[in-house]
Structure formats: structure tokens, C-alpha cells
Amino acid sequence: MDNQTILKELLSFLPQSLIKVDEPLKKYTFTKTGGKADFYLSPTSHIEVQKIVKLAYNNQIPLTFLGNGSNIIIRDGGIRGIVISLLEFNQISVNNQSITCGSGAAIINVSRRARDHHLSGLEFACGIPGSVGGAVYMNAGAYGGEVKDCIDHIKAIDDTGELHIIQGEDLELDYRTSIVQRKHLVVLEATFKLEVGDIHTIQATMDDLTQRREDKQPLEHPSCGSVFQRPPNHFAGKLIQEAGLQGHRIGGVEVSKKHAGFIVNVDNGTATDYEQIIAHVQKVVKEKFDIELKREVRIIGEPVD
Template sequence: MNQYKDFRDKIELIIDPEDILIDEPMKKHTSFKVGGPCDILVTPKNCEQIVELIRTCIKQKIPYYIIGNGSNLLVKDGGIRGVIIKTSKLNRMEIEGEELTVESGALLSSVSKKSAKFGLTGLEFASGIPGSIGGAVTMNAGAYNGEISQVVKSAVVIDKKGQILELSKEQLELGYRKSSILEYGYTVLKVVFKLCKGNYDKINKRIQELTKRRIEKQPLEYPSAGSTFKRPDGYYAAKLIEDSNLKGSSVGGAQVSNKHSGFIINKGNAKAKDILELIKIVQNSVSQKYGVQLQPEVRIIGEEDKIG
């Protein structure tokens, strides 16, 4: 039962009715293509709306959760209670000299390619990362020896009390798949990147090289959340999984990819419970064989399906 339907009246004072969905299946909003319904899903059109919406949720004691592109997210089959705030319409970008100011919902891949068009280098590594800017800064996303911490200058966030803060690079406390944003539950509104002038042809060539490598090595033909596990100190998760003879292992519609064992993929009609069970199997097998405890990189939220 959706206990927060009455909250819709208050949301409609802030958000256009067409941007409010009730009992919305989260499988429509995650790259894994799994997940039960959320009570209310809202898609603000600008930063002012998202700030007012968060403050209203705080005042009314309504739980809320922020998602961007849903590319690093696993929602359980029972769905999510409260309000999901999707930032996809917050995608404006401004370039001034070597600084790029971007709203949190813009896709990292799009920002990388747009900065390249302006002859700015530094974000080539991000051209194939499917997440949003907000999620990328929250998790300090990285690939191919590059990461957000190398190019971010500052971020504007809203905290759990509804206050707007501007955080410097140091205050973001960016580490391997972590940040002060993640630790304190901040919501990213805008991010400022400090890039460098470069040669467009060289920048574009690097983007094309990384795109080719990604297509060749990653199972992009199937729904997934990218790398399922964090890199353990001194090891590579994919190699540990492959050396544990887990490549191709499956539970229901979930499978350890035959193309890249660091990915758990949805081969078709997988449930979140299939993916979660496969994650546990991988963790247990690697732990027993190598004494290494793999930690999920994908963020897991929501409730179990009470029906089964």
C-alpha cells in the first residue's frame, strides 16, 4: 500500500503534475532493469525545485532518495518507500575559460564529449561512464587511470537539514568510491570542473580509443550496473572472480558475464533477488578461496518483496 499518496498534494505545489509518478516501477529507471515500485517518483526541472522539494520532505519527515541515471543502483524487488527524486532534467552546462559548471543530472559521458568540443582536456576517461554528474562526484567515479578527483574544483550541495553548502575539492574528501557527499547524505546540485586547454583532435582520438576498448571488453549488450564490486587492496575483483571459476555462473536471469567477470548482468527477466544471491555466491567463493572479502560497488536500496 502506498502510504505517501497524500503527500502528492504538497509536491504539486512545487513540481508540475506531469513530473510526478505514483507507484512507478524502478526497473524503468535503473540500468540493471530490475526493481519494484517506488511510492512517488519526482523529476524536478531545476535546482530551485529540487531544493524546495527536499526541504518539504525534511519538514514533513518523508524519506527521500536521490537518483541520477540509475547506472550504479540495484533496487530490491519490494521497491522503495517514500519519494525518489530523479535529477535527469537538471542537465545545464556553462563553460567559462577552463572551468565547466554542470548541474547534477547531466550525463558524465555527455559532459566529457561537450568539453572536448570546446578543446578542454581532462574528462576523456569519463566518456564511457554512463552515470550522472551527481553520482559521479558522490562515488568519485573513475576509469582508465582517471577519476573525478583529478578534475573537480568544487560542488554546491544541499544537506540533510535543507541548507545549501558550497564544498571545495578538499571538503569533498574524495577517495576510492567515496566522498563526504556519500558519508553525510548530501545532495549534489552543481559541480565545477577545472580543465585544461588541449588539442581537439588529440582529445577526440583518446575518447575514441577508450570507447573502442570499452565496447571490446565490457558486456554492454546486457543490462548491468557496471563493475559490480569495488577493487580490493592489492587485487583485481574480476581476476579473483575468474580464478574462482565463477565466469558464466548464474542465478535465475542474473549471470557473471562471460565477457568480463567483474560484471553481473541481467540476461533477461532477472529479479533483484537473483542478482543479490549471485553477489553472495561470488563473495563467499572468493572469500573461501583467497581470503578476500569483495564489497559491492553497486548501491543497493529498497525492500525485499514480501510476496516472495
């Protein structure tokens, strides 16, 4: 199916305002890098998402989902086919001790809403820049907490567009992984089950974690967050620092001088710069310590021709 035909099919059930053609994806990533999407769609309902997925599935059109672009690198050649943004799914509602939110809601905002309703359990997420969908996808965590601790259930669709409700205990959440990843599911909505707490205690915890994050992380530059998973019995940032790689630069991208676990865009860097410096860091750490650093950040899309 050519792009003109795809556009015609999309317009049969989506308003034109929700469809962008040849859209630069660097507008939507924290690294400020990435090529163009053939089609960038911003559906506003689960039904619209299901229709798009079914169209793609039935016609073998490549399909990619994006949250808020915080832990992802999109290659400079962009993404073929359809990219679906889930940022319109940003509603957050509270019912007793449960919070239900769309997958496009920022997990930071969910943690703040929990605090405002005297609910404890999401304090750890007060500095995580990702979306709810991304947080579930990789079982996001920080400062001793993780999504696994408080998720109740999710609504997700598979690659045929079929809707599933999956209970927390069936998500197989582990360190930076989940059944959502392994089965290529797409989270549309998540419900967290929290505990009643004291708002002042909750706020104090969030203030402490926020300060610790600001002190340690290079928030002044675009980045994709923590680049590497934590190796067993080690810390990625410490290994990179001990390998003498802090400040190492390729193009406009460098290993942060503030925190070696971060790679920052300091001067109009490209996704290619990111890929090259990540590979270099992995190579040097392997040579020096015989430890393989596995990426936490996802790299998707096409290289430049």
C-alpha cells in the same frame, strides 16, 4: 503523513506533470530491475528540490535521490516515500577552462563537450555511464583518471534542504568515496577545471579508451557496471574468474562470460537474482582466496514481501 496527504502537499508547489505515483523504477535503472516508488518526482529547479527535501525532513518522509541509475540495484519491493529524479538537471555550460553541469547530466556528455571546446582532463570519463552527481558521489574513475583530478567545486544540499558550495579540496575524494557519501549530501551542480589541449589528441585518447571498453565490457546486456571495488593488490574480475564463477547464473542474472567483474541481466532477471548472485560471488571468493569483495554498486529499496 499518509500518501494522500503527501500528494496534496506536493501539488501545492509542483505541477502534476512532475509527479508520478506507484512508478515502476525498473524503467530508470541500467539493470532493468526494481519495484515501484510511492512517489517519483522530476523537479526542474533547485528551489523545487529544496522544497521537496524540506517537506520530507519536516514530516519524516523517506527520501531517495536517483541519477541515471547506472551503478545501483533497486530491490523488487521498490522504495517507500519520495524518489527524486535529478535527470532534468542536465545542463552543461563552458566558461574558459571551466565546465559547469547539472548533477543529472551524463558524465560522458560532459567529456564530449570538453573535447569540443579543446579542453583536456575528462577523457577518462568518455565511457563512464553514470551521471555527474553519481560520479562525484563515488569519485568515479577509469583508465588512470578520476573525478578528484579535475573537480573545482560543487553545489549540494543537506538533508534539511540547506544549500552548500564545497570546494574540490574539501570533498575528501578517495577511491570510490567522498564527503558527499559520508554526510548524505545531494549534488545539484558541479564545476570541473580543465586544461587547454589539442582536440585531435583528446579525440584519439577517447577513441582508444572507448575501444578498450567495448573490447572488454559486456555492453550487449543490461548491467549495473562494475559490481565490486578493487581489493588491495588484486583485481575483482580476475579473482572471480579464477574462482570459476564466469557464467554462473541465478535466475535471469549471470556473471559475465566476457568480463567477470560484471553481472549481467540476460533473461528478465530480478533485483533478488542480483543480490543472491553478488552474495554468492563474495562467499566463494572469500572461501577460495580469503579476500573480501566490497560492493561498488549500491543496493537500495525494500525486499519483496
